Amino acid sequence: MSQGEKPAYQDRSRRTREKIVIALDEALREKPFDQVSVAEIAQRAGVAVGTVYRRFENKDALIPVIFEIYKKRVEAMLDGDGAIEAEPDESLRSILRKVMRKTWSICAREAHLLRATHLYARLKPELAAGEEWKKYEQASAQSVAMIINHCAGQVKRKHLKRATAFAAYMLNSVFIEKGLYPNEAPATLFPYSGNTLADEFADMLYAYLSFPEQK
Amino acid sequence: MSQGEKPAYQDRSRRTREKIVIALDEALREKPFDQVSVAEIAQRAGVAVGTVYRRFENKDALIPVIFEIYKKRVEAMLDGDGAIEAEPDESLRSILRKVMRKTWSICAREAHLLRATHLYARLKPELAAGEEWKKYEQASAQSVAMIINHCAGQVKRKHLKRATAFAAYMLNSVFIEKGLYPNEAPATLFPYSGNTLADEFADMLYAYLSFPEQK
Amino acid sequence: MSQGEKPAYQDRSRRTREKIVIALDEALREKPFDQVSVAEIAQRAGVAVGTVYRRFENKDALIPVIFEIYKKRVEAMLDGDGAIEAEPDESLRSILRKVMRKTWSICAREAHLLRATHLYARLKPELAAGEEWKKYEQASAQSVAMIINHCAGQVKRKHLKRATAFAAYMLNSVFIEKGLYPNEAPATLFPYSGNTLADEFADMLYAYLSFPEQK
Amino acid sequence: MSQGEKPAYQDRSRRTREKIVIALDEALREKPFDQVSVAEIAQRAGVAVGTVYRRFENKDALIPVIFEIYKKRVEAMLDGDGAIEAEPDESLRSILRKVMRKTWSICAREAHLLRATHLYARLKPELAAGEEWKKYEQASAQSVAMIINHCAGQVKRKHLKRATAFAAYMLNSVFIEKGLYPNEAPATLFPYSGNTLADEFADMLYAYLSFPEQK
DNA sequence: TATGAATGAGGTTTCATTCAT
DNA sequence: CATGAATGAAACCTCATTCAT
Numbered sequence: 001m002s003q004g005e006k007p008a009y010q011d012r013s014r015r016t017r018e019k020i021v022i023a024l025d026e027a028l029r030e031k032p033f034d035q036v037s038v039a040e041i042a043q044r045a046g047v048a049v050g051t052v053y054r055r056f057e058n059k060d061a062l063i064p065v066i067f068e069i070y071k072k073r074v075e076a077m078l079d080g081d082g083a084i085e086a087e088p089d090e091s092l093r094s095i096l097r098k099v100m101r102k103t104w105s106i107c108a109r110e111a112h113l114l115r116a117t118h119l120y121a122r123l124k125p126e127l128a129a130g131e132e133w134k135k136y137e138q139a140s141a142q143s144v145a146m147i148i149n150h151c152a153g154q155v156k157r158k159h160l161k162r163a164t165a166f167a168a169y170m171l172n173s174v175f176i177e178k179g180l181y182p183n184e185a186p187a188t189l190f191p192y193s194g195n196t197l198a199d200e201f202a203d204m205l206y207a208y209l210s211f212p213e214q215k
Numbered sequence: 216m217s218q219g220e221k222p223a224y225q226d227r228s229r230r231t232r233e234k235i236v237i238a239l240d241e242a243l244r245e246k247p248f249d250q251v252s253v254a255e256i257a258q259r260a261g262v263a264v265g266t267v268y269r270r271f272e273n274k275d276a277l278i279p280v281i282f283e284i285y286k287k288r289v290e291a292m293l294d295g296d297g298a299i300e301a302e303p304d305e306s307l308r309s310i311l312r313k314v315m316r317k318t319w320s321i322c323a324r325e326a327h328l329l330r331a332t333h334l335y336a337r338l339k340p341e342l343a344a345g346e347e348w349k350k351y352e353q354a355s356a357q358s359v360a361m362i363i364n365h366c367a368g369q370v371k372r373k374h375l376k377r378a379t380a381f382a383a384y385m386l387n388s389v390f391i392e393k394g395l396y397p398n399e400a401p402a403t404l405f406p407y408s409g410n411t412l413a414d415e416f417a418d419m420l421y422a423y424l425s426f427p428e429q430k
Numbered sequence: 431m432s433q434g435e436k437p438a439y440q441d442r443s444r445r446t447r448e449k450i451v452i453a454l455d456e457a458l459r460e461k462p463f464d465q466v467s468v469a470e471i472a473q474r475a476g477v478a479v480g481t482v483y484r485r486f487e488n489k490d491a492l493i494p495v496i497f498e499i500y501k502k503r504v505e506a507m508l509d510g511d512g513a514i515e516a517e518p519d520e521s522l523r524s525i526l527r528k529v530m531r532k533t534w535s536i537c538a539r540e541a542h543l544l545r546a547t548h549l550y551a552r553l554k555p556e557l558a559a560g561e562e563w564k565k566y567e568q569a570s571a572q573s574v575a576m577i578i579n580h581c582a583g584q585v586k587r588k589h590l591k592r593a594t595a596f597a598a599y600m601l602n603s604v605f606i607e608k609g610l611y612p613n614e615a616p617a618t619l620f621p622y623s624g625n626t627l628a629d630e631f632a633d634m635l636y637a638y639l640s641f642p643e644q645k
Numbered sequence: 646m647s648q649g650e651k652p653a654y655q656d657r658s659r660r661t662r663e664k665i666v667i668a669l670d671e672a673l674r675e676k677p678f679d680q681v682s683v684a685e686i687a688q689r690a691g692v693a694v695g696t697v698y699r700r701f702e703n704k705d706a707l708i709p710v711i712f713e714i715y716k717k718r719v720e721a722m723l724d725g726d727g728a729i730e731a732e733p734d735e736s737l738r739s740i741l742r743k744v745m746r747k748t749w750s751i752c753a754r755e756a757h758l759l760r761a762t763h764l765y766a767r768l769k770p771e772l773a774a775g776e777e778w779k780k781y782e783q784a785s786a787q788s789v790a791m792i793i794n795h796c797a798g799q800v801k802r803k804h805l806k807r808a809t810a811f812a813a814y815m816l817n818s819v820f821i822e823k824g825l826y827p828n829e830a831p832a833t834l835f836p837y838s839g840n841t842l843a844d845e846f847a848d849m850l851y852a853y854l855s856f857p858e859q860k
Numbered sequence: 861t862a863t864g865a866a867t868g869a870g871g872t873t874t875c876a877t878t879c880a881t
Numbered sequence: 882c883a884t885g886a887a888t889g890a891a892a893c894c895t896c897a898t899t900c901a902t
Contacts, residue, residue, distance in 0.1 A: 012882075032338055034249070037875060039885095048884040050879080059876065093429065115337075121399050122334060123247050133400040141404055165405045166415050172401030173392040174385065184336050185348040186387030189356055190380045200381050204423040211422035214308065227865060227902080252892060263867045268894065270865095442881080442886060462768050464679070467871060478888045483873065485886095523859065549767060551829050552760075553677055563830040571834055595835045596845050600819065602831035607818040614766050615778040616817035619786055620810045630811050634853040641852035644738065657861075682896060684864095693863040695900080704897065 004061025006054065017055050019045040024062055025069055028112045033063070033120055060127055063120050067132050070113040074106055092151035093206045099147065100198035100205075103171065107179035108194075115180045141168040148209070155209045167205055174201055219276025221269065232270050234260040239277060240284055244327045248278070248335055275342055278335055282347050285328040289321055307366040308421045314362065315413035315420075318386065322394035323409075330395045356383040363424070370424045382420055389416055434491025436484065447485050449475040454492060455499055459542045463493070463550055490557055493550055497562050500543040504536055522581035523636045529577065530628035530635075533601065537609035538624075545610045571598040578639070585639045597635055604631055649706025651699065662700050664690040669707055670714055674757045678708070678765055705772055708765050712777050715758040719751055737796035738851045744792065745843035745850075748816065752824035753839075760825045786813040793854070800854045812850055819846055 023044035027036045038059055042049045056062055078084075084102055086095045107114065121133060144167050148155055157163035177187045178197055190197065223229050238259035242251045253274050257264045271277055293299075299317055301310050322329065336348060359382050363370055372378035392402045393412055405412065438444050453474035457466045468489050472479045486492055508514075514532055516525045537544065551563060574597050578585055587593035607617045608627055620627065653659050668689035672681045683704055687694045701707055723729075729747050731740045752759065766778060789812050793800055802808035822832045823842055835842065 010882080016883085034338070038877085039875075042885090049877085050885065051883055053877070054882070119334070119337060122330070122396055123249070125396075125399060134403055137400045137404055162407070162415065165407075166419070169393075169401055169405035170389065170419070172404060173389060176392065176401070177388040178384075181337055181340075184340060185352045186384055186391070188349060189352055189387060190384035192377070192380075200377070203428070204381070204385070204419060207422040207426035208419040211426050213418070223865095225863095225865070225902090231865075253894085254892080264893090265868065265895080266866050269867095274893070438886095440881090440884095440886070446886075464768070468873085469871080479872090480874080480889065481887055484888095489872070545767070549764070552764060552826055553679070555826075555829060564833055567830045567834055592837070592845070595837075596849070599823075599831055599835035600849070602834060603822040604815065604818060606831070607821065608814075611767055611770075614770060615782045616814055616821070618779055619782055619817060620814035622807070622810075630807065633858070634811070634815070634849060637852040637856035638849040641856050643848070655861085661862085683898085684896075687864090694898085695864065696862055698898070699861070 003064060004057040005064070006057065013055070016045075016047055016051060019047060020052055020055060020062075021065055021069060024065065025113070028066065028116045033066070033116045034123065060124070063117065063127060064132060066113050066116045066120075067136075070110055070117065071136065073110050073113070077106060077109075086147075086150055092147070092154040092210060093202065095147055095151065096202035096205050097199055099143075100171075100202040101195055104175060104179065104194065104198045107175045111179050114176075118176065118180060137168075137172060140172060141165065144168040144171060156212045157209055158213050163209065167209070170201075170205065218279055219272040220280070221272065223270065228270070231260075231262060231266060234262060235267055235270060236280055236284060239280065240328070243281065243331045248281070248331045249338065275339070278332065278342060279347060281328050281331045281335075282351075285325055285332070286351065288325050288328070292321055292324075301362075301365060307362070307369045307425060308417065310362055310366065311417035311420050312414055314358075315386075315417040316410055319390060319394065319409065319413040322390045326394050329391075333391065333395060352383075352387060355387060356380065359383045359386060371427050372424060373428055378424065382424070385416075385420065433494055434487040435495070436487065438485065443485070446475075446477060446481060449477060450482055450485060451495055451499060454495065455543070458496065458546045463496070463546045464553065490554070493547065493557060494562060496543050496546045496550075497566075500540055500547065501566065503540050503543070507536055507539075516577075516580060522577070522584040522640060523632065525577055525581065526632035526635050527629055529573075530601075530632040531625055534605060534609065534624065534628040537605045541609050544606075548606065548610060567598075567602060570602060571595065574598040574601060586642050587639060588643055593639065597639065600631075600635065648709060649702040650709070651702065653700065658700070661690075661692060661696060664692060665697055665700060665707075666710055666714060669710065670758070673711065673761045678711070678761045679768065705769065708762065708772060709777055711758050711761045711765075712781075715755055715762065716781065718755050718758070722751060722754075731792075731795060737792070737799040737855060738847065740792055740796065741847040741850050742844055744788075745816075745847040746840055748820060749824065749839065749843040752820045756824050759821075763821065763825060782813075782817060785817060786810065789813040789816060801857045802854055803858055808854065812854065815846075815850065 020041060023041050023046075024036075026044060027041060038052055039049055041062075042052050045052075056065075084098055086098075117133065120127070141164070145164050148160070148164055148167070155163075177184075178190070178193055181187055182193065190200075192200070223232050235256060238256050238261075239251075242256060242259060253267055254264055256277075257267050260267070271280075299313055301313075332348065335342070356379070360379050363375070363379055363382070370378075392399075393405070393408055396402055397408065405415075407415070438447050450471060453471050453476075454466070457471060457474060468482055469479055471492075472482050475482070486495075514528055516528070547563065550557070571594070575594050578590070578594055578597070585593075607614075608620070608623055611617055612623065620630075622630070653662055665686060668686050668691075669681075671689060672686060683697055684694055686707075687697050690697075701710075729743055731743075762778065765772070786809070790809050793805070793809055793812070800808075822829075823835070823838055826832055827838060837845070
């Protein structure tokens with residue numbers, strides 16, 4: 001239960017909440033959050049407007065929910081057969097490609113949810129949504145760290161901590177524009193997506209990490 | 216004079232327009248465009264609401280203006296002593312660092328304008344604002360191409376066209392998150408900015424371009 | 431429920447709608463529809479502006495309502511003791527006088543409603559209001575046809591269909607100026623109204639219908 | 646010079662006034678007066694908004710001008726070869742047909758001007774426009790009186806004054822709906838116009854006047 | 861006198877939120 | 882708990898009119 005959300009003790013409440021969440025997910029596939037009215041969410045969910053307000057303090061309290069849906073989806077994907085596993089002696093480049101392809105597929109499939117949280121965190125930074133985000137992204141930093149450790153021998157960067165952070169940042173930001181807003185600049189500058197994009201980015205990261213650094 | 220804007224023949228009109236533009240610029244430093252009402256802009260500009268509508272067909276017609284201010288600022292910066300000039304035998308790495316540092320400084324200084332156009336192109340993609348954007352970004356693609364040509368000997372990428380496009384895309388997208396939303400994820404993953412960020416990114420690009428590609 | 435109106439399921443909604451309709455009716459007694467703001471209607475009805483918009487899509491959606499009030503009023507009048515009944519052997523002249531007097535009394539009593547629809551159909555002919563009007567006026571054409579049939583022997587017009595249409599047109603148009611705008615030209619040309627007007631017009635129609643036509 | 650209009654001493658002023666009047670005439674062919682903005686009139690006239698206000702106190706002061714154009718047009722038509730002349734021994738019916746046809750042709754040709762004054766006198770009865778109207782319509786009453794006098798022998802009405810007034814009222818009102826709003830109810834009830842309408846109405850008047858009155 | 865930029869009251873409409881049922 | 886009607890602040894926009902140039 002995230003901030004601004006009200007406790008749901010009864011079973012009925014939980015079912016109602018679920019209906020609202022599904023309605024929100026659907027609506028976000030069609031338009032940005034701020035163009036979705038509470039009335040529309042209620043209608044899609046088949047409940048009354050007041051019911052939404054019984055579960056959520058106000059419209060903004062739905063933002064964390066979006067994030068929550070996203071998290072669940074990603075976890076489901078990673079837990080399933082799509083989990084990434086590296087062979088003991090797999091090359092850095094190969095692992096990077098795997099990870100990037102996976103990242104892209106998640107990003108593309110749940111673009112509407114990412115878009116909503118991404119935009120909203122920027123429109124109303126004062127909301128706590130960002131916090132959740134940050135925690136979650138720490139995880140991605142860690143997984144990058146793990147990859148780097150796993151292939152320690154192939155990594156030539158001197159300032160390892162900074163390189164890890166930078167790689168994590170790049171990993172997260174590079175897919176945002178392409179995945180969330182494929183038809184806007186700057187995404188249109190690179191006329192490929194999917195695996196081509198993922199591989200190209202993997203190659204860049206690979207070069208960055210394994211190229212002997214100059215003074 | 217961009218779309219939706221009305222012609223200003225008299226001097227007085229131009230001064231009024233200037234006041235409105237300045238007011239808009241100021242307001243955008245504080246909040247996103249959609250949270251700035253026309254009434255507020257008018258008040259900041261010290262003119263009446265109707266006066267804004269005499270110069271601009273509707274509120275959306277102000278969007279291209281934001282972009283225009285940005286362009287002017289950038290051009291002013293590049294025309295000044297900050298122009299980038301590459302020595303004939305300057306190394307790729309060195310040029311990249313110069314360009315990245317310059318790009319960062321522009322991005323950071325006019326973040327509020329970029330933020331406005333960036334967000335609005337995402338909230339209302341149907342508006343033509345994005346078109347201007349794209350044209351403008353073509354320029355950045357070209358300048359990347361020029362750098363690559365200038366140092367053709369040092370570039371090892373096979374698929375040169377794709378590499379150029381990818382570099383241009385990265386150049387544009389990597390600074391967006393850090394420059395426009397420095398306090399949000401994913402920017403917070405990389406705890407440096409300014410020259411450190413620029414140099415790190417230059418290094419990445421350098422590695423990507425000059426690392427002997429594997430099959 | 432007419433075009434642009436939203437369904438009212440609850441009793442409370444219907445009561446609110448009634449309040450709005452009454453307020454509109456009242457306001458129209460004082461000024462033309464386009465000089466009545468939605469805010470004024472809401473205030474007179476003792477509801478909030480938004481409430482009006484919950485029942486009606488926009489201001490124009492109130493136009494059909496005016497017509498609806500009018501229809502109800504007329505039906506109420508005709509259903510009451512004021513119903514027109516012709517004796518089997520009543521003379522054409524006598525029937526015409528009865529009908530004209532009745533028509534006048536309706537027209538005069540609900541002048542403000544007729545005025546509103548009449549004016550609006552002329553100011554904004556693109557609105558569908560006129561359609562309702564036409565349907566309704568077909569009825570008056572039929573009733574004229576019935577009278578003529580009833581007194582077939584006394585009617586001397588050769589082109590019977592055209593005469594019926596003309597009589598219906600006259601019946602409808604002659605009362606408009608006198609009834610809706612009694613203080614404007616051309617109404618002021620004839621310094622009588624009420625039964626005197628009705629009788630005079632009945633006489634004219636009678637003469638028109640029963641006078642042996644010349645080639 | 647009508648009410649609300651300002652004196653034009655200079656030649657230039659008169660030319661300006663003329664341009665405004667022509668512009669107004671043109672605009673009214675396209676839409677009702679209240680949908681024509683002062684700015685549009687000024688633009689069509691090729692003058693500045695302020696110039697219109699230099700000649701006319703306010704927008705409403707243009708109403709009398711419309712009437713004035715109309716009067717001039719009618720007078721021009723009547724003075725030209727279209728003047729109505731009755732033979733000494735011409736029948737009442739024949740004269741009536743001539744007059745009605747003429748009336749219809751005027752009404753139809755200058756419908757846009759009549760429509761404007763007609764509507765506006767009804768939307769803002771407090772304006773003095775109506776006064777001018779009334780004076781002008783007295784003339785039409787007089788011409789009806791003249792016809793009746795000319796054919797005194799054929800007129801059987803007892804209450805001659807009332808009959809004259811009624812005929813004048815009918816003459817004026819019957820053409821209004823058909824001529825000004827041919828596509829709205831009640832005009833649509835009678836599917837003819839032009840000479841057919843004029844003749845039918847002439848016949849009705851003829852019957853009314855010459856039919857031996859019953860007690 | 862002519863210009864047209866500037867004014868600002870006032871109109872329509874939206875929608876997050878409240879609250880009586 | 883659920884409902885959905887009601888609320889009303891606030892946004893956008895228009896246009897008759899004024900007034901500095």
